[in-house]
Amino acid sequence: MSAFLESILDPYYIQVLTLLGVYIIAALGLNLITGVTGMFSFGHAAYFAVGAYGAAILTVKYQFPFYGALLAGGIMAALAAVIIGFPALRLTGDYLGIVTLGFGEIIRVVFLNLDITGGALGLAGIAKESSIVLVYTLVLVTIYVMYALQNSRFGRALVAIREDDIAAEAMGINISAYKIKAFAIGCFFAGVAGALYAHLLLFLNPTDFGFAKSFEFLCFVVLGGLGSIPGVILGTSVLTLAPEFLRSLSDYRMLIYGALMVLMMIFRPNGLLGGVDLQRLVFKNKYKSQAGRSTAAGG
Amino acid sequence: MLLEVNNLHVSYGAIRALAGISFTLNKGEIVALIGANGAGKSTTLCTISGLIKPAQGSIMFKNMDLVKMPPHKIVNLGISQVPEGRRVFPDMTVLENLEMGAYTRKNRSEIKESLKNVFQRFPRLEERKHQLAGTLSGGEQQMLAMGRALMSKPEVMLLDEPSMGLAPMLVKEIFEIIKDINRSGTTILLVEQNAHMALSIAHRAYVLETGEIALSGRAEELANNEQVRKAYLGED
Numbered sequence: 001m002s003a004f005l006e007s008i009l010d011p012y013y014i015q016v017l018t019l020l021g022v023y024i025i026a027a028l029g030l031n032l033i034t035g036v037t038g039m040f041s042f043g044h045a046a047y048f049a050v051g052a053y054g055a056a057i058l059t060v061k062y063q064f065p066f067y068g069a070l071l072a073g074g075i076m077a078a079l080a081a082v083i084i085g086f087p088a089l090r091l092t093g094d095y096l097g098i099v100t101l102g103f104g105e106i107i108r109v110v111f112l113n114l115d116i117t118g119g120a121l122g123l124a125g126i127a128k129e130s131s132i133v134l135v136y137t138l139v140l141v142t143i144y145v146m147y148a149l150q151n152s153r154f155g156r157a158l159v160a161i162r163e164d165d166i167a168a169e170a171m172g173i174n175i176s177a178y179k180i181k182a183f184a185i186g187c188f189f190a191g192v193a194g195a196l197y198a199h200l201l202l203f204l205n206p207t208d209f210g211f212a213k214s215f216e217f218l219c220f221v222v223l224g225g226l227g228s229i230p231g232v233i234l235g236t237s238v239l240t241l242a243p244e245f246l247r248s249l250s251d252y253r254m255l256i257y258g259a260l261m262v263l264m265m266i267f268r269p270n271g272l273l274g275g276v277d278l279q280r281l282v283f284k285n286k287y288k289s290q291a292g293r294s295t296a297a298g299g
Numbered sequence: 300m301l302l303e304v305n306n307l308h309v310s311y312g313a314i315r316a317l318a319g320i321s322f323t324l325n326k327g328e329i330v331a332l333i334g335a336n337g338a339g340k341s342t343t344l345c346t347i348s349g350l351i352k353p354a355q356g357s358i359m360f361k362n363m364d365l366v367k368m369p370p371h372k373i374v375n376l377g378i379s380q381v382p383e384g385r386r387v388f389p390d391m392t393v394l395e396n397l398e399m400g401a402y403t404r405k406n407r408s409e410i411k412e413s414l415k416n417v418f419q420r421f422p423r424l425e426e427r428k429h430q431l432a433g434t435l436s437g438g439e440q441q442m443l444a445m446g447r448a449l450m451s452k453p454e455v456m457l458l459d460e461p462s463m464g465l466a467p468m469l470v471k472e473i474f475e476i477i478k479d480i481n482r483s484g485t486t487i488l489l490v491e492q493n494a495h496m497a498l499s500i501a502h503r504a505y506v507l508e509t510g511e512i513a514l515s516g517r518a519e520e521l522a523n524n525e526q527v528r529k530a531y532l533g534e535d
Contacts, residue, residue, distance in 0.1 A: 156395070163388040164387075164388055167387070169350060171399050171403075
């Protein structure tokens with residue numbers, strides 16, 4: 001399958017599309033944290049980095065099998081999330097954003113100064129393992145898991161926490177436990193995506209996982225539509241592919257990228273597919289007449 | 300005695316909200332806590348439901364001290380709060396809001412039964428079950444918040460300012476419903492600024508003043524009490 005795709009597609013496109021798949025997995029993870037549960041995380045790249053470095057060190061220095069390293073990368077990121085989450089998730093809103101930003105930078109600086117990560121020289125010699133077929137298979141798995149999570153008891157509790165944490169607590173939801181779980185699951189997917197990233201680009205450097213990367217992930221989710229799975233996929237696709245397709249415009253491309261973002265925020269402030277829930281769309285048509293009547297009644 | 304609050308002290312930082320209040324709630328009663336803004340009424344309810352931790356004191360429910368318990372365990376014991384300002388989940392439908400209320404329960408057929416009961420009590424909610432809760436009127440949101448609390452099949456319902464921001468006609472309707480909920484076996488602790496309405500349906504009442512209980516007694520007695528009439532019923 002991979003061989004077939006390589007024979008018909010330019011290797012450059014394959015690389016870009018594979019990277020897009022990796023970002024979709026990470027963005028869907030962040031969507032669970034920020035979109036569904038409403039916790040602002042400005043440090044998603046750090047968990048992505050934990051997965052990338054964790055998996056790469058295992059395969060390069062300890063000859064771990066790739067699939068084992070992939071899983072280990074996710075688990076390490078989830079563990080980091082739990083350790084950081086315990087103190088950080090007591091905060092909400094802007095304060096949580098600032099703390100996640102701080103922790104993100106700490107993780108990056110740690111990688112910059114450890115021997116095992118190669119420090120500022122970076123970590124090289126990683127084998128190429130992430131094929132486009134593997135990445136997109138995992139994208140499908142991630143979509144399925146996220147969809148199942150959001151439509152479960154667990155998912156509804158997360159939405160309740162986002163909408164009104166005090167009411168959610170009064171309804172009997174253990175909000176700190178749910179927040180930590182959501183954070184850990186979201187970061188697990190960031191870790192898996194990081195592991196795929198490492199075995200796709202074959203070279204890791206701590207500067208690639210700074211605040212800019214975290215911000216990029218947040219843009220994917222916010223521009224696509226917080227909490228919407230198709231929205232996040234669309235947002236990630238537009239923002240990953242646009243700079244590539246605009247490459248011919250060289251210096252102007254970041255200008256256009258910026259303008260694109262401003263326009264999107266003006267015309268679709270809730271994100272491209274924000275507030276669009278496919279299920280509810282069907283639902284709405286079914287009950288349209290009824291809803292129309294009750295709104296008219298007011299009261 | 301179903302619930303016994305003993306010498307409860309609560310502070311927000313340096314500000315003392317409750318300075319050692321004690322009161323009781325018997326099975327089947329409606330008890331009202333009345334008082335002015337900042338008297339500590341809502342603080343009392345939130346401390347019972349576990350949202351606020353007291354500095355001192357105990358809250359005994361069926362021989363268990365609620366003070367040491369997290370809110371989700373307290374809901375499980377059968378105490379359900381209708382928070383001030385209703386706090387429905389605005390982007391969820393009416394039905395989803397009600398389902399959230401049954402979050403701690405597992406038995407699906409029993410949950411269905413409760414849902415049927417809630418819809419019977421609030422037919423308006425059934426009409427609008429697929430509407431987003433944020434688009435409901437104030438009165439409907441109050442009904443939804445009460446219905447949501449009933450979904451956990453509580454023994455004790457804590458009602459925080461159910462009349463807030465509602466038209467007088469609706470206030471009457473809501474209080475009729477509260478009476479009715481009580482008749483079907485739920486014990487109610489009611490916090491209200493609208494002392495007149497609260498005293499008209501309550502069996503007993505406590506008057507809170509700056510974190511202390513100033514007066515207590517049967518509701519009719521308090522409604523006829525000179526001091527209460529002056530301070531809370533707007534008569535001179």
